[in-house]
Amino acid sequence: MDRIFNQKLDLFPEHYKKWDKTFLRLAREISYSSKDPSTKVGAVITNQKNEIISMGYNGFPRKIKDDERLLNRKDKYSIIIHAEINSILFAKRDLEGYTIYTYPFQPCSNCASLIIQSGITRVVSLENNNQRWVDNFNLSSKIFYEAGVDLCLYKPSLIDDSKD
Numbered sequence: 001m002d003r004i005f006n007q008k009l010d011l012f013p014e015h016y017k018k019w020d021k022t023f024l025r026l027a028r029e030i031s032y033s034s035k036d037p038s039t040k041v042g043a044v045i046t047n048q049k050n051e052i053i054s055m056g057y058n059g060f061p062r063k064i065k066d067d068e069r070l071l072n073r074k075d076k077y078s079i080i081i082h083a084e085i086n087s088i089l090f091a092k093r094d095l096e097g098y099t100i101y102t103y104p105f106q107p108c109s110n111c112a113s114l115i116i117q118s119g120i121t122r123v124v125s126l127e128n129n130n131q132r133w134v135d136n137f138n139l140s141s142k143i144f145y146e147a148g149v150d151l152c153l154y155k156p157s158l159i160d161d162s163k164d
Contacts (some may be wrong), residue, residue, distance in 0.1 A: 020101070020123035020124050020152065025159050026055070027083075033057045036080065038073075043083040044101045045091055045120070052099060056086025078161060084111040088118050095119045105133065109148040112140035124152045126159070132152050141158040 023044045031042030034057040041058040060066060060079050069075040079090075082106045084100060096119035101109075105128035107115060115123060123144060128137065144151045 009103055016152070017158075019029055019046075020154065021158055023050075023052075023099075023101040024103055024124065024126065024154070026052075027101045028159060030055050030057050031083070031103050032065045034059055034083070035070060036076070037070055040104075041083040042103045043087040045087050045095060046099050046101070053093070053095070054087045054091035055088055056088075058083045058087075059086070081124040082108065082111050085114055088114060088120075097121050099124060101125065103154075103159075104128065105130070106151065107140055108133075108136050109143065112143050112149075116143065116149055120149065122150045122152065124154070126156045127153045 023046060027042040027044045029042065030044065031040040034040040034042070036058050037056070043056050044052060045054045047053055054119050058080055060069075061081055064079065069079060084102060087100065088095065100115060100120050101120040102123070102125045104126060106125040107123065112123075141151055
């Protein structure tokens with residue numbers, strides 16, 4: 001299959017759309033477990049058979065209290081583990097050739113580097129044009145491309161429950 005890189009929803013094969021929609025919805029559901037009051041992120045890793053291998057959400061490390069530090073952006077960013085990293089750590093196995101689904105947006109450049117290093121070869125997420133993240137998302141898109149990792153970004157309407 002040719003590399004899919006920032007293409008639009010209607011260009012993806014139907015086989016992928018069905019599974020991508022399912023696992024993006026699951027990543028959304030997982031994100032609700034995050035205690036982060038500003039941004040709830042979820043991630044799901046699947047193998048080539050579309051079996052769920054791991055899931056994660058953004059949060060503090062184990063044994064660290066979810067307390068007022070969640071409200072202090074500087075402290076929070078120094079402590080929090082992103083959903084993508086939690087899902088990689090929880091997998092505890094080789095992830096070569098696997099897919100990671102992230103909600104509500106694509107991985108940041110730091111997570112992109114770790115995703116590449118883990119062997120994941122396909123990243124599926126939703127388009128997000130929030131100006132706060134544009135430069136970082138552009139960087140992560142570039143390094144995914146350079147590493148040969150497929151980045152599939154769908155319109156957020158893909159997982160709109162009212163369209164079923």
